[in-house]
Structure formats: C-alpha cells, structure tokens
Amino acid sequence: LAKTTQPISMDSYEGQEVNITCSHNNIATNDYITWYQQFPSQGPRFIIQGYKTKVTNEVASLFIPADRKSSTLSLPRVSLSDTAVYYCLVGDFGNDMRFGAGTRLTVKP
C-alpha cells in the first residue's frame, strides 16, 4: 500500500490560497489520489480525487505532476470555516483507504 506523508499542521489567513502537498513515492499504477476534509466530531467529507495532471471542482483543485509521486490540494481564498483536518489517501479503493494523521489547517481572521 502506498504510504502518504503530509505536513502535520498549517496556518493561513482568511482570503489566502492554501496549498497542502502530499508525498506518495510508491504510488501504484492503478492508484487514485483522494482528499478528504474532516471537522471535529464529524465523519470525513470527500473533497476531490484525481489520477494525473489537474482536477478542479467547485471547492478545490488538485495538482498531480507527471511522476505522480506527490500531489497538491489547493484551496482558493480560504475562510474560517475551512479550518479542519485534511487527509490525502492513495489507493484503488476498498481496503486500500488508509488514512494517515492528516494536515490540521487553521485559518485565522
């Protein structure tokens, strides 16, 4: 199973763009990259998923370089409500959904 490495925590201010990078050096050919957001006392919420290049949806963008050994979640113009833990997962689903400790993002006013 591909192991992921993310920063433990990050701080930002309202209105800034936040980029969280995840390293996954031993990603397999069939693996997708998925990001989840979790607020305290709630279940994780799906943010975005990608395989290569760039994916964008209404809440975030995901940048994946050609070698796929890392990925960057980009949150445009964060607000206080974006304070949460963000998890990067790599796998082909099923029992491959292994969560790490995640990145605790704190958005300050």
Added chain:
Amino acid sequence: GAGVSQTPSNKVTEKGKYVELRCDPISGHTALYWYRQSLGQGPEFLIYFQGTGAADDSGLPNDRFFAVRPEGSVSTLKIQRTERGDSAMYLCASSLNLADTQYFGPGTRLTVL
C-alpha cells in the same frame, strides 16, 4: 438525498459489556466500510462489505469485534467484552460500488468506562 446515518450517536458502556453500533448506508450503495478513529488520529480501516459478504476484515483488531450486513444494506458492528481501549469514534462509509467515492456518516462515539 439521505446520507449515511449511524446510531446511536453516542454510546457509553461499562468494561466487559457488549455493544452494537448500527450503520444505514446511502440507498443503493453496494459497498460499506467501518473505520475506527481515536482522538488526534486518522480513521483506521476495520472491515468492508461488498453486498452481504465481508470482503476484507483484516482491520478488525481481534475476535471481540464482528460485523454483519445480512441483507446487503444495514450493517451492525458488534463488540464483545468491551475494553477501555475500545473507546473511539466508529465511522461508517458507503460507496455505490467498490471503486467509487466513499461517503461517511457522522460516527458513533463509544466510551467504555
């Protein structure tokens, strides 16, 4: 539409007791997953079902933990002879098929005194 629901939201029990945690997946979702999350850590995979059968139960910590999904919809996670170390948030997720995005419920917070 309705999301994944879990009951109860909170469960307090005494060491040695038996508990059951229920998960109602999104209607039509064939895959169902159970995770356990301790404070400050990411969710830890326990078991997943494809339909009625447990496709992978390698994450169950020991034989005190058991899960069923008899009709391929609702699932129950059962913990026998609870220990204080079982205290955690138990999360359930479902996906349309095995390779699809997982959607999580709000969790059941289990406290073993």
